[in-house]
Amino acid sequence: MNKKAILVGVNTSRKETDFEYSMEELENLAAACGIQSAGKLTQNLDRIVQGYYLGKGKLEDLKKMVEDAEVDAVIFDDELTPSQIRNIEETIECEVVDRTMLILEIFARRAKTRESKLQVEVARLRYMLPRLIGSRESLGRQGGGSGLTNRGSGETKLETDRRKIEEQITKLNRELDNLVNQRRTQRKQREKNNIPVVSLVGYTNAGKSTIMNAVLDAHNSGIEKQVFEKDMLFATLETSVRKVELETNQTFLLTDTVGFINKLPHHLVKAFRSTLEEVLEADLLVHVLDVSNPHHEEHLNLTNRILEEIGVDGIPVIYAYNKSDLADIAYPDVKENEVYLSARKKEGLNELTELIKAVIFKSYKTCELLIPYTDGQVVAYFNEHANVLDEIYEEEGTRLVVKCKNADAEKYEKYLI
CATH class of the missing domain: 3.40.50.300 (P-loop containing nucleotide triphosphate hydrolases)
Incomplete structure (x- = not known):
């Protein structure tokens, strides 16, 4: 718990218990990221304020809380739009994290296998894509010719960044598809084994x-x-x-x-x-x-x-x-x-x-079979692959009462009594 944050939420549902639980869950998510709650700020609204999430008065209250508590970030209980993140950060002069970013961070930390790491990275890049905000040099055109004169406007740095992220998503998805195909092959094998x-x-x-x-x-x-x-x-x-x-x-x-x-x-x-x-x-x-x-x-x-x-x-x-x-x-x-x-x-x-x-196992059948002693391997098979309810040794062979798959009952139909 080496970081501190203020937790912020807007209740639009008017269901106080649901909202309180959602804020409690947000605190647990923050704790899972090693972030300690330094306070909460909530507001009841009919709808989220489009540009700033909170009303102006509450935003000023938040700015004062940030200054007084000296926190590392402010965590919001909803997914924020790119403009909301920019506007809030400019107003309160503190890092803004929304619920989605927090969950993505937990997933990134917990992912162990190659597949889960790829899945988290694809989700993170998809989340980032609309949130690339161009400013200053990122809006400048890249030179399209030699010499001092820009002989043809190239794509902006923002467009380049977007293209790079899209290319990365495509590349990761290709690798994920290979892993998905492996998983499907394993599933088909399991289906074959019934x-x-x-x-x-x-x-x-x-x-x-x-x-x-x-x-x-x-x-x-x-x-x-x-x-x-x-x-x-x-x-x-x-x-x-x-x-x-x-x-x-x-x-x-x-x-x-x-x-x-x-x-x-x-x-x-x-x-x-x-x-x-x-x-x-x-x-x-x-x-x-x-x-x-x-x-x-x-x-x-x-x-x-x-x-x-x-x-x-x-x-x-x-x-x-x-x-x-x-x-x-x-x-x-x-x-x-x-x-x-x-x-x-x-x-x-x-x-x-x-x-x-x-x-x-409701499709399993209860069968009675008489298996000659010369076919002992069939008795062994049922003892290993079925639920043997009774086993009696008779003059003609072994009498079995078993609960087995339909496929096995059909396969050994000749022994059925």
């Missing part, structure tokens, strides 16, 4: 990574498979895919995805669309909610809205109400497609797994 995919989705810091690690731990998948988890905003930026092997010999893939937040910059949603494609291909979504947060209903609606924007439609959903221990709600508890649990205390995970199984 392994169902379950995606964890939800608001940032709802506990998706904690649930993933708890499920992996419960099914002895090994500590090396654990994903990074921490009680902070946007701890996960990379989509992690892990195989979960159940005691019933049923297998599914569990994916952990980037969390959402209110006023999530559209540049980021666009840049991370390729990562979020994992969600589009899922057989089941587990929508994780922090039930201890009084705003979890808004989080649910916002996540649903973003999922709709990226094209998620018709995929079954299970709602996992996490942190029930902090909300003083009875858990573990199951109500149709809802489960109340505590991932931190590892309670309610069996109930969650049973709900998952009921959805993704």
Whole structure:
């Protein structure tokens, strides 16, 4: 916390609780960037002031606050236009940061893989493009001839900067496309193997990574498979895919995805669309909610809205109400497609797994087979790839009662009784 900032917001909704929460979230975002709040300034308006965001009187109050508190920056709770940034900075003589810049900074710091770094950089450049403000020498034409006379006006420095950024975006997008194609190839391979995919989705810091690690731990998948988890905003930026092997010999893939937040910059949603494609291909979504947060209903609606924007439609959903221990709600508890649990205390995970199984393995068939002792490899196959409910050794061979994939039932149809 080596930097200080004043947090500024305008409430146009007239819903005081929503606005207060948005400002609280802004403070958490600032903290995630190592910036400490040195004060807050808010204003109730019917609409944002076009050129300055705030009214003139409030802007003067802000200027005085900046001088008194000696802050490094002023952080605004909305995305500002280029002219608003310029006008406010000229008035208060202090660096201006908007909510989008703050989120982009957090993403840039947390990105670990090549793909997430590229996605953040593309989003940052797209955000910068309309905000290149020409002044003084940047408006001067570049010389288009030899000698002292400018024999032909070239493009301005501003135009050159814009062109360079556009070229950089194109170059990064090409590299991203290659990574996206690799990911698609991996997905096709998984589809070929006929392994169902379950995606964890939800608001940032709802506990998706904690649930993933708890499920992996419960099914002895090994500590090396654990994903990074921490009680902070946007701890996960990379989509992690892990195989979960159940005691019933049923297998599914569990994916952990980037969390959402209110006023999530559209540049980021666009840049991370390729990562979020994992969600589009899922057989089941587990929508994780922090039930201890009084705003979890808004989080649910916002996540649903973003999922709709990226094209998620018709995929079954299970709602996992996490942190029930902090909300003083009875858990573990199951109500149709809802489960109340505590991932931190590892309670309610069996109930969650049973709900998952009921959805993704509902097409599995219960079959009875009689397999001659000469075909022992078929018995071995079912013991490894199906849920063997009963195994009896008879005179003619091994009688199996199994719950297996339709494909396996068709493949070994000759043994069916």
